[in-house]
Amino acid sequence: MSKKEKREKDQEKNIPQQETACEEETEKQPEAETKAGDQEAAAEEAQSSPLEELQKELGRQKDLLLRTAAEYENFRKRTEKEKRAIYADATAEAVKAILPIADSLEYAVKAEDGATAEYQKGLELIQSQFNAALEKLGVSPVGEAGEEFNPELHNAVAHVEDESIAENTIVEVFQKGYMLKEKVIRHAMVKVAN
Structure with a gap:
């Protein structure tokens, strides 16, 4: 090869x-x-x-x-x-705490026995100032004669039967109630008809 x-x-x-x-x-x-x-x-x-x-x-x-x-x-x-x-x-x-003062002023204004006109006018002025102060705080009175009874606002302490007055109507207010806006501070003590 x-x-x-x-x-x-x-x-x-x-x-x-x-x-x-x-x-x-x-x-x-x-x-x-x-x-x-x-x-x-x-x-x-x-x-x-x-x-x-x-x-x-x-x-x-x-x-x-x-x-x-x-x-x-x-x-x-x-x-x-x-x-x-x-x-x-x-x-x-x-x-x-101050509502008893309002009550006393109201009773004093209503009781005119032997009070002079000036004294009476002074009491009314004090009461109006007191009510104005309460109103400023948002407090309003509750319970007037002639209103319809409302158990959420009123406390019925007396009852009278009188056909001339509508049913569940407040006839007399013994003590005013007061509310702070929507809250009840004190219920009004009232007399209710029928």
């Missing part, structure tokens, strides 16, 4: 080896690409996972903030309502 023939045989032998090596390299390339793709996907998951966690935490914090704000608003409204109620209750108690 000549050198030339030998070379050709070696080349033939080398060709399949080269092809095999090329095939192995091409097979290795997709595997490497797959591994690189898996690593990128894992990296994306690792990156998106903290992002998702942060978004969830943000949602929890936002919910907590909204709940706290709503709770604070309810607390503020409740406190404001309690303050108004405390003021109304304190005013009612103070007025209740």
Whole structure:
């Protein structure tokens, strides 16, 4: 065999080896690409996972903030309502303490026995000033003769049968009642017909 023939045989032998090596390299390339793709996907998951966690935490914090704000608003409204109620209750108690003075002034004005005109006029002036002060506080008198009896405002202490007067009508007021806006401070003591 000549050198030339030998070379050709070696080349033939080398060709399949080269092809095999090329095939192995091409097979290795997709595997490497797959591994690189898996690593990128894992990296994306690792990156998106903290992002998702942060978004969830943000949602929890936002919910907590909204709940706290709503709770604070309810607390503020409740406190404001309690303050108004405390003021109304304190005013009612103070007025209740001075109502006997109003009653005494009323009785003094009605009792004209032996009083001079000037004395009577002075008592009426004091009574009107006292009533004006009560009115400023939002206190109004309750219970007049001729009104219809209302058990929420009046306390019936006497009863009279009289066919000329409509049923459940107040005939006489023994003691005036007073209200502070919508709240009854003292019920009026009255005599009711029929």
